[in-house]
Amino acid sequence: MKLNQLLGALALISASFACSDNGEEKPLGKYNNGILIMNEGNFGTNDGEVYHLNPNTEELLPNIFETENLRPFAGLLEDMVFEADRLYLVANTGKVEIVNPADFKSSGAVSAELDQPRSLAVNGSKLFISDYGPYDASYATPDSYVAVVNGLDGGVVSKKIEVSNKPEDLFSYGNYILVAGSEENKIEIIDATQETVTKTLQLEASPRQFYAEDGILWVYAVGADEVIFYTVNLSSLTLGNTYSVPVANATSRIAFDGDDEMYILTSSGWPNYNDAVVSIDIEGNTATATELMTGSGFYGIGFDDNLNQVYVANSNGFQGNGTVTVLSETGSVIRSFEVGRGPSGFLVY
Template identity: 50%
Template sequence: MKKFTSLLLSLWAAILLISCNPDGNEVPLGEFEKGGILIMNEGAFGANDGEVSFYEFAQESARPNIFEAANNRPFAGLLQDLVEHNGHIYLVANTGKVEVVNAGDFKSVGAVEGLDISRSAIVTNNKLYISDWGPYDANFNSPDSYIAVVENVKGDPIATKIPVESRPEGLFAVNNQLLVASSATRKLSVINLNQDTVSRTLDITGRPSFFFESGNNLFLYAHDASNVYFHEINKSNITISRTITVNLSRATSNFALGTDNSIYIITSTGWPDYNDAVAKVNLSNGSVSNPEFFKGSGFYGIGYRNSAREIYIADNNGFQGNGSVIVVNESGQEVKTFTAGRGPSGFKFRE
């Protein structure tokens, strides 16, 4: 019986180390697709030293600067988002470029340049769409925001720019439509992907930032000084079917979806005190389970590891050198910390 069980476990381990490429052929997973965590390090303003670290579970340490190691050049930008699609990872820099790398080894396969303040990206309809604030005006507003359209998903010159509401952030594709959350004007724009034009806009309560799915439900996260809003979106007709309002002050746009309808949200008093906390919220009824689930300073990003039921909190350490990552269990107790890069802000778990 033990021998048979061991054989099954070995076969299962082998299956876990296999993935499919876009052609449907099975290929082994690369070194950065298993056994660790990709950590997005934003970098410091002016230094443009954003990078990606890879925390290895077996070694219990983070390998720094994996983009530079794979490509023999620095990333050279402020890393804003990390998006994966069909074996490629899109490294979005808010300093005006997107680098496209292989997910397995982080070697560059292309790039998009000529952007302004790029924020996020999505691949849909065989194209790459990038949300961009556009250039600042004299008052540091963003009146000329857009979605950049690139026809080659591995990177190319920008084919066209779709004007959208000010300061677009998160993107979500459904039913041949692209949803765009614009924080400055508190709007949800709907782009027809057949024509690459905005078909309509919806008013949103709070400053919307990112979309997420819980079960079969699609939500748009928004917040203001006093509340957090989970706007549930009807995917069929793109309307707000309901809004769950959470009485939580000083919330940021950094959150992570946990188990059992729990969401962990970073709150902050901001400058000059930076008294930060992670609040635990129940998505199903909008109640705040614990407004100070974990307290600290310099919280800059958050993630949830489902297999271990642990919360990962990125600490920027005031951008004085490298940041760190604090690992907390579901009881709010610190499990461990480890060093990341400059300004860690996000996680992608590779089990």
């Protein structure tokens, strides 16, 4: 999930009223206050969906896309991106659905010319969508790209910008789109006007997520036995500081608490799936890791910075529905509840 998504938690709106363009206060909608839970869905049945949670009352509303649009989402959810007053639901089965975050009514889509979209960013009046491209005969993805759509409410793909294999997260800044090239350890920088790659930053690990905080752009990257956090100087589009933390088997899942602390998932993989929730604290030039929880089946993570709670999603091996466990910042279990199939990410309003 994107850390503009995500694949972490963002505080988008904290009040119970919003201001209209004419200055009048109007109540927020049914869904744009609380926590959205992204359920990826099961491969083959493509039953991805979104749940809405009110963390104060613990009321959980299931399948809100289908409820509000009278049709199933019909895809595998990869990312949820809130930008330009719209919520973009990215499905790696080849489409992007665009909904009004207040009532979850569909306002458009991108459903043609995409292969395996991963995430999305907005720049001006354009959408930029990272896409693995099609698999070749050996299941490699040599034709990865970033798709361009002219119009914030979807439409047709006007161009495919060739990038390195397996692009993941995107970040929009000024006239540029930064691309996390996960397979070739690159950050590629696209000029949004020219729609071409104009600069490449080479990394020592696989970049997965961007996160902007207090004028600093963080890059979360994964190595074989460590995780590395890079900073990017946005004024010059150059690398800044580097923080390496010896954590083995890190996954791409991460949540930021907005105060230089990150929560990641690790997994030993098949056949044992020894998983853990790890807290990483960066202070000055030092980064330290603390294991908060162990188990198996951990599939997504988020952070509610309104209540200072960690949300851990468990796929339960895709044998039926998944569960979510809420932790304190120190790892104490607060509660657990059932959600949809393959829960993998959270968006906190």
